Amino acid sequence: MSFNADLADRFNTMATLLELTGANPFRVNAYARAARAVENNSQELNKLSTSELVEIEGIGKGIAAHIREVAETGELEELTELQRTVPPGLAEVLDIQGLGPKTVRLLWKELGITDRASLSQAIESGEILKLPRMGKKTVENIERALSFASKSKDRLPLGVAAPIADRLVERMRQVKGVTRAEVAGSIRRGRDTIGDIDILVVANDPAKAEAAFCEHDDVLEIVARGKTKCSVRLAVDIDTGRWTSDGDQRHSIGVDLRIIESSSFGSAWLYFTGSKAHNVRLREIAQKKNLTLNEYGLFPDDPKAKGSPQSRGVKPVASRTEKQIYTKLGLVMPPPEIREDAGELDLKNEPRLIEISDIKSELHAHTTASDGVMSLDELVGCAIDRGFHTIAVTDHSRSSAQANGLSVERLRAQRGEIEQAKERFSDRIQILAGSEVDILADGSLDYDDEVLAELDIVVASPHIALSQDTATATKRLIRAIEHPMVHIIGHPTGRLIGRRPGLSPAMDEVIAAAVEHNTALEINSHWMRLDLRDVHVRAAVEAGCLIAIDCDDHAPGDFDNLRYGIQTGRRGWLTRDLCINTWSKTKLTKWLRSKRS
Ligand SMILES: [Zn+2]
Ligand SMILES: [Zn+2]
Structure with a gap:
């Protein structure tokens, strides 16, 4: 684990443990915020001095001192202290849906519950009912959440969850009386992994929507069913393909359906899209303007009134669209992908982030010559179908034996075939003869320079020795x-x-070198990779580094992964100009040749 990732882990743990001790929420927040700042920073923070650290947004004096402490001693005294007082199993209890820090603290202090097992016992014995405001219904909900929490596996990759969400949205749109259906949550934001799926609908006949959602073959279990909210678990067959080693797995994923009034669709969509950090900041901004923001709308604030504004019949000042809400708050509406409380609420103009339709070329693709399933002509055909002006053929190099990498002789023979294809397709698409060359453990490349010089394009990738320091x-x-x-x-x-x-x-050093040498860093669009990841894209974009968004196609369907690469780019605030796949044929060719003179 890198220093920054380790640090972020520790700060997140601090936040959780502090929450459980009943600490001041501002203190808890400071650690959660620091964890994000650290995780999103591309510099190695152990190399920075205190005065350099406090320059970073989200890092104050106290946090900077903690960072120095970890850098110098490898320990964080305050965390060690906390871990001595708070039972480690409580963090797992806090992870159970519907259990907030206050309740978990009560369970711990009053009933001596320290982990999921002891919680389960207290439910079984009925002892849990001794707690104040702990009714039968609440206990039932906790019991159900507990059973799902122990059954549910890790978060699913975006590329597995998003197509399921697409299908569900499509299904809901077919239901009579449903006038709108949209996906929210982390899928809409394009996060690389997904906890559960959130879908919002507007329905004239909620009962019909509810039935269409709950009564379906894919549904493993109905968790909750009501007029405004239904929760189910769906069976998921992950098609592992070549990308994994452990064969087909049976997974399940939670899906929440919310049936919304069209008049408050915008506030609900905003609320359920998140991120949580973004929403917290938005509510703070609203508060400063004497407004209250919740899933039902943006309301005039009345600190003296009891109960929620909507329950008192207060009319919202904005609720129908997300845009109206941001506008009322005096803010630019940030695209969902960047709603992470990472500067998007300070924007003065709406950024024009990269879109799928901007992509004009594919520069990383495999054929049957190495480990792809497409012939050269098939690959070229797929690229033509996408409307690209250029397709690069980049099969594996000789060291990638498991991927049938090409010897120099085979590479040169392929080159001959590509030259013929170039002629055959010359009026439809530009074909580049290239290679995905292994970066060997010491950073040298898998072919000699004279071989590389014969190629139109070289993609260099690490495949082995991936646990280097x-x-x-x-x-x-x-x-x-x-x-x-x-x-x-x-x-x-x-x-x-x-x-x-x-x-x-x-x-930061990798990016600086890429900028200096005019080399592009790839966002590999395959959902198992999404590498560069979002925060590194952001750092690269800020440094003015060239970015490639490629699908690393091995099969025709891989071209469809482009959406995930684009979303990752958007999460990194990538605009069109820095992405070489958006360039015209002339501009791209000129850049490629600049590395051949
Ligand atoms: Zn590769
Ligand atoms: Zn590849």
Whole structure:
């Protein structure tokens, strides 16, 4: 784990433990905020001094001192102290849906509950009912949430969850009386992993919507069913394909359906899209303007009144669309992907982030020559179907034996075939003869320079030695970036989401080298990769680094992964100009050739 990731972990733990001790919410928030600031920072923070640290947004004096402490001693005294007083199993109890820190603290202090097992016992014995305001109904809900929490697996990759959400939205749109259906939550924001799916509908006949949602073959279990909210768990068959080693797995995912009045659709969509951090900031901003924001709308604030404004019949000043709410708050509406409380509420103009339709070329693709399933002509055909002006053929290099990497002889033979294809397709698409060359453990490349010089495009990627330490990995990637023949660094860290963390180089140094040498860093669009990840894209964009968004196609369907690469780019605030796949054929070709002179 990198220093920053480790630090973010510790601060998140601090926040959770402090919450459980009943600490001041502002203090809790300071740690949660620090965790985000640390995680989203591309510099290695152990190298910074206190005065440099406090320059970073979200890091105050106290947090800076903590960072120095961890850098110098490897320990965080205050955390160690907290861990001595708070039972470690309580964090798991807090993770159970519907259990807030106050209740968990009560369970702990009054009943001695310290983990999920003892909670389960207290429910069984009925002892839990001794707590104030703990009725039968509440206990039933806790029991159900507890059973799901122990059954549910890790978060699912975006590329597994998003198509399920698409299908559900489509199904709801077919229901009579449903006038609108949209996906919210982290899928809408394009996060790389998804906890559960949130869908909002407007329905003239809520009973019909409820039935269509709950009574379906895919539904494993109905968790809750009502006129405004239904929760189900769906069976998910993850199509593991070549990307995983452990075969087909049976997973399930939670889906919440909310039936909303069209008059408050905007406030509900905003609320259920998140992120939580974004919503907290929005509510603070509203409060300063004497307004109250919740899922039903933006209301005039009345601190003396009891109960929610909507329950008192107060009319909202905005609720129908998200835009109206942001406008009333004097804010620019940020695209969902950047709603992370990371500067998006300070925007003066709506940013024009990259879109799918901006992409005009695919620069990383495989054929049957290495480990793809498409022939050269099939691959080219797919690219033509997408309307691209350029397709690069980049099969694996010789060291990738498991991927049937090409020897120099086979590479040259393929080159001959590509030259013929170039002629055959010349009026329809530009074909580039390239390679996805392995970056070997020491940063050298898998072909000699004279071989690389024959290629139109070189994508250099790490595939082996992915658990190198930070310093070695940084040196390795920078050596490849500096290589005069290399155009793009493919999936720079080699991570596979939920399976292996990949390299953790000093990203700021990698990015600086890429800027200096005019080398692009790839966002690999495959949902198992999404590498560069969002926060690294953001750092690269801020540094003015060139970005490639490629699908690393092995099969025709892989072209459809582009949406995830685009969302990752948007999460990193990527605009069109920095992404080489949006460039015209002339501009792209000129840049490619600049590395061949
Ligand atoms: Zn690769
Ligand atoms: Zn590849």
